[in-house]
Amino acid sequence: MMQTPLLLTQMIERAEKYFPKKEIVSRTESGIQRFTYKQWGERTRRLASALEKLGVREGDKVGTLAWNHHRHLEAYFAIPCSGAVLHTINIRLSPQHVSYIVNNAEDKVLLIDSDVLPLVESIKDELTTVKAFVIMTDKEKLPETTLTPVYHYEELVAEGDPSFAFRTDLDENAPAGMCYTSATTGNPKGVIYSHRGTVLHTMALGLVDTAGVSEKDTALPVVPMFHVNAWGLPFAAVWFGTKQVLPGPYFTPKILAELMQEEKVTISAGVPTIWLGLLKELEQNKYDLSSLRYLLCGGSAAPRGMIKTFEEKYNIPFRHGYGMTETSPLTNISTTKSYQENLSKEEKLDLKAKQGILAPCLEMKVIGKEGEVKWDGKEMGELALRGPWIASEYFKDERTKDAFRDGWLYTGDVVTVDEEGNIKIVDRTKDLIKSGGEWISSVDLENALMAHEGIFEAAVVAVPSEQWQERPVACVVLKDEMKESVTKEEIYEFLKPQFAKWWLPDEILFLNEIPKTSVGKFLKRALREEIKEKIK
Numbered sequence: 001m002m003q004t005p006l007l008l009t010q011m012i013e014r015a016e017k018y019f020p021k022k023e024i025v026s027r028t029e030s031g032i033q034r035f036t037y038k039q040w041g042e043r044t045r046r047l048a049s050a051l052e053k054l055g056v057r058e059g060d061k062v063g064t065l066a067w068n069h070h071r072h073l074e075a076y077f078a079i080p081c082s083g084a085v086l087h088t089i090n091i092r093l094s095p096q097h098v099s100y101i102v103n104n105a106e107d108k109v110l111l112i113d114s115d116v117l118p119l120v121e122s123i124k125d126e127l128t129t130v131k132a133f134v135i136m137t138d139k140e141k142l143p144e145t146t147l148t149p150v151y152h153y154e155e156l157v158a159e160g161d162p163s164f165a166f167r168t169d170l171d172e173n174a175p176a177g178m179c180y181t182s183a184t185t186g187n188p189k190g191v192i193y194s195h196r197g198t199v200l201h202t203m204a205l206g207l208v209d210t211a212g213v214s215e216k217d218t219a220l221p222v223v224p225m226f227h228v229n230a231w232g233l234p235f236a237a238v239w240f241g242t243k244q245v246l247p248g249p250y251f252t253p254k255i256l257a258e259l260m261q262e263e264k265v266t267i268s269a270g271v272p273t274i275w276l277g278l279l280k281e282l283e284q285n286k287y288d289l290s291s292l293r294y295l296l297c298g299g300s301a302a303p304r305g306m307i308k309t310f311e312e313k314y315n316i317p318f319r320h321g322y323g324m325t326e327t328s329p330l331t332n333i334s335t336t337k338s339y340q341e342n343l344s345k346e347e348k349l350d351l352k353a354k355q356g357i358l359a360p361c362l363e364m365k366v367i368g369k370e371g372e373v374k375w376d377g378k379e380m381g382e383l384a385l386r387g388p389w390i391a392s393e394y395f396k397d398e399r400t401k402d403a404f405r406d407g408w409l410y411t412g413d414v415v416t417v418d419e420e421g422n423i424k425i426v427d428r429t430k431d432l433i434k435s436g437g438e439w440i441s442s443v444d445l446e447n448a449l450m451a452h453e454g455i456f457e458a459a460v461v462a463v464p465s466e467q468w469q470e471r472p473v474a475c476v477v478l479k480d481e482m483k484e485s486v487t488k489e490e491i492y493e494f495l496k497p498q499f500a501k502w503w504l505p506d507e508i509l510f511l512n513e514i515p516k517t518s519v520g521k522f523l524k525r526a527l528r529e530e531i532k533e534k535i536k
């Protein structure tokens, strides 16, 4: 067979050629803007030529600090398709982490949303490699800023060359993108995505049994474009000619529900906290979301109770996926096989709450105390992965040797595998509760708690115990309307039939909020600190 390189350039050229009339809907600071793929392609070429004029060369890193909108999508292709490297930066990280990331990646140019300016200004003196700042704004005039040299994104685009030629001669193994993990401990770790890896991952998103992204879909990525490339959806949408709806800055559940209704969104993707928020909105106001084919949920375990409410009460199907920054991200997705169609509703829900089977192209092994675990749904071990869209190292980081060994990525996630090959995440190694020589899964307890009708959110953490080493404590946020009526005793009664006695939390604390990471996951480190006082 021929050896033609797998490059992102093929995606944008396909969109321009076959889908010029298809639409990109972009919510920005000033409202909704609409572009066809033809207009977007032209703007992307103009941007690429402008970046070249600014001195960006093959292999240079260009950082973005931006929400999900059309300009970010332009950067997604202008940068890698001209041979440079798209480095998406999480705008919710601390200033110290952002400056570490920009310096570690050696970003040459930064593209910045105007509302993120204060963050970048606060670290400008620490940045050692940045030669130019480009501000993305709808306003004609640049906002006041202490950054220099600074350029107006729209002026660069206006002056750019609409027929700029993208690179078709790149090595498919050349870097196309880069992203850092959001670092719950220590500095974030960088991962480089090659053109080849991204193309193959995107192809997998098009498979019917994974995400099945198609030309007929309208996709709304809620997951930020700085969080593992919005799980690859922007690439898939461009390549397959899918209409995209980009929700922009400071969206609320109400804004999401309205966009879904008005634009007739068929697929959307986000972390569980996003969907819990949407659920709250649906309970308060009426929307027609019948266009939705599914909501894709990942990043943390999708609570079973939440899946049930979406599917049974609102008739909105759910897909539950698993992945990491290091894995592009999608590796596993929940499935019901054809011969399982006659399972009961509850059994099907149990399957959906698992993280599912491995996508084609990838390999996994699960290493327990005595080698590879049995596929019995019980024995636990650490999940290791390999394949063409799994990273092989961290960028300039000695922590590479901890996670990447013998050609495998050790995920740090403890899982079981059932007879059908579905994995179930028991916990992150560091969140597992080690009680009296046995393990307790915080994820299982959280899932059970969040299935209680009065509970909005729940996180379970380990607290030190002299007798048992560690014991679970549950932190619970009640639904507003149930705040007065739900008691601790009632929650214990609800849990008892579901767990062995020694699994039950030693304490149930009612909180107003659970601290979250920059990408909306429960921040257990902060939670442990917060509750220290309360459980003395």
Ligand code: ADP
Binding pocket: 181, 182, 183, 184, 228, 297, 298, 299, 300, 301, 302, 320, 321, 322, 323, 324, 325, 326, 355, 411, 412, 413, 425, 427, 428, 521
């Ligand atoms: P960070 O490591 O900064 O949180 P990632 O988004 O890369 O950023 O997180 C990957 C981790 O998220 C996985 O290692 C796993 O622990 C968790 N995770 C991802 N998807 C799921 C899921 N569906 N169920 C449970 N945990 C998940």
